[in-house]
Amino acid sequence: MGAVREAQGALEDTREPNVVSYTALIAGFLKNGMFGDAARLFRCMPERNAISWNAMIGGSSKAGLNEEAVNLFLDMCREGVRPNESTFPCVLTSVANAGALGVGRSIHASAIKFLGKLDVFVxxxxxxxxxxxxxxxxxxxxxxxxKKKNVVSWNALICGYAQNGRGEEALEAFRRMKAAGLKPDSVTLLGLMFSCNHSGLVDEGYSLFKTAEMEQPGILRPEHYACVVDLFSRAKRFDDAKRFLDNLPFEPGIGFWKSMIGGCQIHWNRELAEGVAKRIHALDPKDTSSYILLSNVYSAAGSWEDVSMVRREIKEKGLKRITGCSWIEVHNQVHVFFNGDCRHPRSDDIHMMLESCLSSEEDEHWLV
Structure with missing residues (x-):
């Protein structure tokens, strides 16, 4: 942080700073999470080129400021600066995170317009x-x-299948990837295990892990081990999950126990959930999500007194819940809705329509 401030002072002392100097300082601000400083400096630049625009768009994307990244891209085009191969991966990442399919299609069209042939990165x-x-x-x-697919290309396809619950297709893509002579990396394995996890392919997922353990142990990360725990827990194989945890080559963190308690929620295993929750609370007494998961287990089992007890404990300890949200894209605009939030400009219309739908369901119920 201090080095960035020193660089800022050096820029201010420069008689005629050029676009390279400005862009370098902007990159320093963004690297240190100082988005506000980067944005202010960017607006003050006497001249902006594609590199400086890309720095701001990429920085916004990495910071999770998806709307800002897209708006910067639009401003870049309006000012007549031509986007290049480095621009589109950043802005597409932001659009993907926002789930804005219509906006992304427009950006895809822009990529074809400005670049012609799209390289492997785009x-x-x-x-x-x-x-x-x-x-x-x-x-x-x-x-x-x-045309020239690399490991990242195959990973994108495999992870895409995984995200959409298409486990068999993910495994088939992996077979094609190996036939093309490419070796899997840690991302490949995680995508495959995730796809098996959410498609009920327990033995296939565990087999992939064991193969990697024997043939490519260097690609294994803690998240792969956590995925195995989740794989067994979702399949109600809690004994296998516990044995696997006992034999880990390192001390399991909170994420591992959360995977197990998630399985307990699916299969209503109250006793095991209580024991796992105690472990999580010992590791991090302020972890709210474990309380919520335990509350969900009690709720699924119909233990409403225990649900009330957990919620009261959350309140007494002053723990904050992360507000749930959902979003939908309508006419190329993404609308975000938070739980219990009424700030949307058309909130009254939305609730009126919801009440109308619920009333219609009640009327149909009485007719039957």
Whole structure:
């Protein structure tokens, strides 16, 4: 942080700073999470080129400021600065995170307009974008159009199948990837295990892990081990999950126990959930999500007194819940809704329509 401030002072002392100097300082601000400082400096620049625009768009994307990244891209085009191969992967990542399929299609068209032939980096971004927005057919089409596919290309396809619950297709893509002579990396394995996890392919997922353990142990990360725990827990194989945890080559963190308690919620295993929750609370007494998961287990089992007890404990300890939200894209605009939030400009209309739908359901029920 101090080095960035020193660089800022050096820029201010420079008689005629150029676009390179400004862009370097902006990159320093963004790297240190100082988005506000970067944005102010960017607006003050006497001259902006594609590199400085890309720095701001990429920084916004990495910071999770998806709307800002898209708006910057639009401003860049309005000012007549031509986007390049480095621009589109960043802005497509932001659009994918926002789930704005319509906006992303427009950006895809812009990429074709400005670049003509799309390189592998833009192609990979398109595969991920369409998959994250649930348009799997378009994701596969974008993949087939990539001429020189690399490991990232295959990972994007496999993870896309995983995100959309298509486990068999993910495994088939992996077989094709190996036939093409490419070796899987840690991302490949995680995508495959995730797809098996959510498709009920327990033995296949565990087999992938054991194969990697024997043939490529260097690609294994803690998240792969956590995925195995989740795999067994979801399949109600709690004894296998506990044995696997006992034999871990490292001390399991909170994420591992959360995977197990998630399985307890699915299968209403109250006793095991209580024991796992105690472990989580010992590791982090302020972890709210474990209380919520335990409350959900009690709720599924119909233990309403225990549900009230957990919620009261959350309140007494002053723990804050992360507000749930959902979003929908209508006419190329993304609308975000938080739980219990009435700030949407058309909130009254939305509630009126909801009440109308509920009333219609009640009327149909009485007619039956």
């Amino acid at each position: 192609g990979n971004s398109l595969v991920s974008f369409y998959a994250k927005c649930g348009s799997l057919d378009d994701s596969v089409k974008a993949f087939t159009k990539i």
